[in-house]
Amino acid sequence: MGPRRIICLTEEPTETLYLLGEEERIVGISGFTVRPVQARRDKPKVSAFISAKIDRILDLKPDFAIGFSDIQADIAAELVRSGIEVWIANHRSVEGILDYVLRLGGLVGRGEAARRLVDEWRRRLDACAGRAAVRGLRPRVYFEEWDEPRISGIRWVAELVRIAGGDDIFPELAAEPLAKGRILADDSKIIERRPQIVIGSWCGKKFRPEQVAARPGWEQLPAVRDGELHEVKSPLILQPGPAALTDGLDALEQLIAGWAQRRPK
Structure with a gap:
């Protein structure tokens, strides 16, 4: 049932x-794929995020391609013109x-x-939301997707921060x-x-x-003062799929729960 060569x-x-x-069913993957590890080992890599090896894709004779967002619109259009059915979520x-x-x-x-x-x-x-409610303390969180220019977190990230027990400081931008x-x-x-946690x-x-802490004016931020500058690896949180809801959420909860444990009693 459904497409056989994706x-x-x-x-x-x-x-x-x-x-x-x-x-x-998978005959080709993104070169940025790291999850699961066997996919990176076993499947041909045929695309980046904004570009793709169209000839290589066509050689694999797919009957379906799946991508994400307007950023892949040009790839999708080229594949459609080549006779491939495409789903851009x-x-x-x-x-x-x-x-x-x-x-x-x-x-x-x-x-x-x-x-x-x-x-x-x-479940x-x-x-996770239940554990956050028990903790009670909710830090102000600045999530940074990119540093130059500064880009704040997308909607699913802001929602996961809230579920994990924090409050994204730019809810209006997350939308x-x-x-x-x-x-x-x-x-x-x-x-x-005044974020209390910065997540890059x-x-x-x-x-x-260290570069974040050295930004002009940032020395006054609680997150810098308290050493609450942390990284969540992008494959865990910036892919809108299973990783974000599992390991990504776990990473956010660990950081926020750790912050709460370090607060003065």
């Missing part, structure tokens, strides 16, 4: 299909991720398995679907909102807490 232009469909036991929230998994499961005839995964993740989300809508012109608003997840680049 190109995954981003990581989240790859990880989802492996979790559903349908990895044999555009989910930006936790509920959107859950719905995406259900839709992908239905597409490959594994709807019930997808439902079980989603039910399990809902994880609820349990912006495109990265350009979350660019901060300068640091004044960050300084004004610079896609493709190592987070440098």
Whole structure:
């Protein structure tokens, strides 16, 4: 049932299909894929995020390609012109991720398995929120997707921060679907909102807490003063798929719970 030869232009469909036991359908993956590790080892890498090896993809004779967001619109258009059916998902929230998994499961005839995964993740989300409620203390969190220019966290990240027990300091920007809508012109608003935790997840680049601490004016921030400058690796949190709802959420909870434990009694 459904497509038999799938190109995954981003990581989240790859990880989802492996979790559903349908990895044999995958004939090509994104070069940025790190989850699961066997996918990176076993599957041909045919794309980056904004570019793809179209000839290589066509050589693999896919009957379907799955990508994410407007950023992959040009890749999608070229594949469509080449006769390949394409699904570009555009989910930006936790509920959107859950719905995406259900839709992908239905597409490959594994709807019930997808439902079980989603039910399990809902229980994880609820349990995490319950532990946060017991802690009570909710730090102000600045999540930074990129450093130059400063880009704050996308919607599903802000939602996961809240579930894990923190409050994203830019909820109004999290609602912006495109990265350009979350660019901060300068640091004044960050300084004004006085984050108690700074989390960096610079896609493709190592987070440098010493560079963050040295930014002009940042010495007055509670997060800098208390040494609460942390990294969550981008593959765990910036892919709108299973990783964010599992290991990504766990990483956020660990940081926020650790912060709460270090507060004066």
